[in-house]
Amino acid sequence: MSSEWPLWEVFIRGQHGLNHRHVGSLHAPDAEMAVNNARDVYTRRNEGVSIWVVRSSDITASTPSEKGPLFEPSNSKVYRHPTFFDVPEEVGHM
Amino acid sequence: MGAAQQTSTAENAALFEFLLRMGDNALILGHRVSEWCGHAPALEEDIALSNTALDLIGQTQLWLGLAGEVEGRGRSADDLAYLRDGLDFRNVLLVERPNGDFGKTLMRQFLFDAWHYLLLKALKNSSDRRVAEIAEKALKEVSYHLDRSRDLVIRLGDGTAESHRRMQAALDELWPYTGELFMGDAPDASVAADGVAPEPASLKKPWDELVAETLEEATLKTPADGYMQKGGKRGVHTEHLGFILSDLQFLQRAYPGGTW
């Protein structure tokens, strides 16, 4: 069996002004073709205005066992989230 | 009938003929490309090629819809697609060539796309607003078809020894069918005189350049312009068209007056 096309992760900006979001993966021989394939596979229903692709093997991920130490500290910083603060009704929309 | 009216009837007939050619090229090539659905060499290609076929079917609806309107006998795009016999089809022979291997399909697509792209670009400035509007929409789609088929021709030409051999064989086999794209006749002259469409021959030079540049990058050898096959534009087709139509038109013929 000959060598398999590498796997790419696809990120699409759905509308102007939004972040690129991971939508899925696909196979392609190189980055240029991965972009083309992403257009054909993941924007069949007008889902995007911009596409990023990155080789799956080039992604460095946090390891699941570190999940505790990496994410729990920010979990405790609830003040980072706007809902932490009670705003009196008279103040109006903030 | 007055002289002015006669002229306009003749002009109308030429425009109708031109629109049939546009619509039939899209219809028959779309048909051929759609034959790959479920059978392409990779899922990603299967999906991409279906997009091309879908674009071409959409363009068929527009061109044949306008053709029916121009003809003024109440025929719809479907009537024209499903109820004409081969002698009345006006597509070039190139688009009815069998798919062959995937390389031949891509080479046929590239040779056609390069012409289609140049033609649509010119048609955007058509004196007929309806033609210009369809061309504008189709050009966006066809620009992408050309990007893709051109890219794949280059990659496969300059890939393995086997992919190179297959692409060269496809090119050599299809080349004699490219001449027809640039041959003009009386209806062509008429629509050109009215500013509706360019003279077919005027596209030859830019097409030659675009194709030569691509083939060079693909390390493929451009064949010499020898004897060119022709006939499709005036209804004299290869044997393949009859089989395409027997597929395409089967239901409409077997169940006349049906509701679909």
Place this chain on the structure above:
Amino acid sequence: MYAQMVKTDGARVRSLDEMDPVERAFQERIDAGQKIEPKEWMPEGYRKTLVRQISQHAHSEIVGQLPEGNWITRAPTLERKAILLAKVQDEAGHGLYLYCAAETLGVSRDEMYEQLHSGKAKYSSIFNYPTLSWADIGAVGWLVDGAAIMNQVPLQRCSYGPYARALVRICKEESFHQRQGFDILMNMVKGTPAQKALVQDALNRWWWPSLMMFGPSDDASVHSAQSMAWKIKQNSNDELRQKFVDQTVPQAEYLGLTVPDPDLKWNEEKGGYDFGEPDWSEFFAVIAGNGPCNAERLDARKKAWNDGEWFRDGLVAHAEKARSRRQASRIAAE
């Protein structure tokens, strides 16, 4: 169902008390409705079962392109042609999403293809039946996609993240599929008597195979119990079949068709239909490779794969050449 009779490992479902601490923590996360993500610890049985289930689901999508693809060139109008082509293209997309989901579990797409082509991996029994008329295209959309949706909608909540997310995307696209099928039939029954006869004939042939899609009763199956404990299966086969019949019979009546089951009747007490038993010997024969189209379907897939090898290799070779050229020019520039 696109994944039928998926086997799990293990003889019975173990209780939390019997599990070691790691597995117990895993099971508790599932019980709490959390998603399991790639590379997190999971029992080998969970991983293997998911690979089987997701790849079978993916194979069903791409083999499922064939019976409908069969009519793309013969669709009766330009609009029907475009709709059908878009639909069959979506099936390829669904197969792609699912293969990618399975790949997160450490199996490559090529390996999964290999298993399909060698006959080791299965796909849904339904795609081994022929599409003999245009009405079959309507019936496949209405019944086959309808049955698939029954199963896929609850699976969007399954415990494995990548599978659940693929199914969300699939379900969004799938409701268009069922509707286009029903729409074909609605038009045909309003047409000529010959057209209406085609529709009844299609229902006669597709009704029982559609009921078989859910698989035999699995109330007593240990595989099914384990899959439910892992939340990679949400409902029993009989539950889904009942739901399908209850939903579909009124639709058949709306079309003016007769469901080919003499035992079919409304049961007021249970608030659902009673219906006859499918011929399970036929189901097992089809699964074993003896359906009307098993050989054609598999041959078509193998041919596409084998004939395409030079194409895939050519593109890999070009990508490598281009990379080394870029490297060489960078070195030359330095």
